[in-house]
Each structure stands twice: as structure tokens, then as C-alpha cells.
């Protein structure tokens with residue numbers, strides 16, 4: 001399995017518009033963060049988690065040949081507003097693509113992108129995205145790959161993280177339900193939300209994320225959904241062993 005981080009930034013991205021802080025002005029490429037998303041390649045299949053507003057840029061940068069399925073964590077703007085770019089893959093692959101998520105996420109997607117879910121299966125050449133919506137609640141096989149949704153609390157909503165084999169991706173979370181810890185045992189790699197130093201009502205702070213990462217005990221934890229408050233090097237060197245900031249372009253072989 002190969003995991004590529006397409007973006008590791010919070011909703012506004014880093015740099016933020018019109019911000020002159022040291023991280024936004026930093027020349028370190030690891031402080032440039034597009035909106036959070038990963039591509040998982042497994043058994044010659046390409047599973048994309050979320051379609052961010054930066055999706056076009058992310059796919060120009062990485063040149064993935066195809067997308068087989070999209071897993072949505074939730075329907076906040078920073079995780080869905082690249083959906084229109086899927087039409088390029090509909091055209092190239094001559095296929096409708098399946099999108100998966102919990103009921104609230106899929107309802108919201110269908111409301112916002114009604115045209116993408118309304119097209120008949122064969123009409124993929126008219127310049128509109130063509131997706132099928134699949135509500136999932138528990139372990140789901142997608143092309144023979146076992147995908148395990150991990151319920152996570154994100155402010156007022158329950159959203160999904162996803163586990164595939166010993167890799168788990170848990171962005172946009174400020175509390176992990178007790179039952180979900182059982183789904184996060186024996187991980188080689190955990191990806192976890194760590195927004196900033198101060199606490200936040202819908203994201204883990206860095207301190208909270210470190211505490212959670214210790215409890216979960218993955219062999220390696222990478223933090224994502226990072227704001228402009230956190231400097232890759234300055235804050236990164238203070239992290240405990242087996243924990244690090246993810247960065248755009250980071251690739252993991254598992």
C-alpha cells in the first residue's frame with residue numbers, strides 16, 4: 001500500500017490569504033499546506049479520501065492515472081469543493097465513480113452537487129461529474145479492499161475516519177468515541193488531526209493530539225489538518241518519538 005499526502009492544511013490552507021506571520025511567509029516547502037486529502041494505492045486501486053478545493057493543483061502535482069473510489073470523511077467545504085474535478089476522471093476512465101460516506105455526508109453532497117449524482121450512468125462526456133452515492137455504516141468491501149469507517153466527533157457532528165489494513169486516517173476530530181479506540185488497535189500508521197497549540201471546539205490541539213496518539217499507540221503517527229500557527233521544523237522538533245507532522249507530497253510505503 002502506498003499513501004500520498006495531497007494536502008495537510010486546515011480549511012484556509014497555509015499560507016492563509018493576506019497573512020504575514022512567520023509560517024505563512026516561510027520558504028520551507030513543508031510549511032505550504034493545501035487542504036487535507038490523501039490518495040491510497042492498494043492492489044492497483046486508487047482510493048481518494050476527500051475532494052478538496054485544491055484538488056486540481058494536487059492532481060497536476062501528482063499525476064495519478066485513475067481514481068477508483070472516493071471516501072468522504074464529511075461534507076465541510078474544505079473536504080468537498082473539488083468534486084467537480086472528478087469529471088476529468090469520468091472522461092478519461094469512461095466510468096461513473098463511486099463515492100462513499102455516512103448518511104449525513106452523502107445527503108449534504110447530493111444537495112450541494114445534485115447535478116453530479118443525477119446524471120445517468122453512461123453520460124460521462126458532457127463536462128459534468130458523474131458519481132454514485134453509497135451510504136456506509138460499517139466495514140465495507142470496495143474492490144475487494146476492506147474499508148473500515150471510524151466514527152469520530154467533529155464539533156457537533158459524527159464524521160468518519162477510515163482504516164485500511166494497518167493504516168488509519170482520522171482528520172477533523174476533537175473527540176474519539178470510546179468504541180472507536182477498538183478500531184484503532186495495532187496500527188502501523190495513524191494520521192491524526194492537530195490544528196494548532198490552543199484548544200478548538202472541533203479539532204484536536206497539538207497537545208490533545210499527542211495525548212491521543214500515545215493512547216492509540218500506532219507505530220508511527222503523522223499529524224495533519226495543520227494551521228499556520230504550527231511551523232514544520234520549530235514545532236516538529238518538539239514532538240515525541242514516533243510522531244511527526246505530515247507534509248504535502250509525503251509518501252508512505254506500508
Ligand SMILES: [Zn+2]
Pocket residue numbers: 010011076078079172225
Ligand atoms: Zn477540515
Ligand SMILES: [Zn+2]
Pocket residue numbers: 015016019020021022023024025228
Ligand atoms: Zn499566517
Ligand SMILES: [Zn+2]
Pocket residue numbers: 074076154172
Ligand atoms: Zn471539518
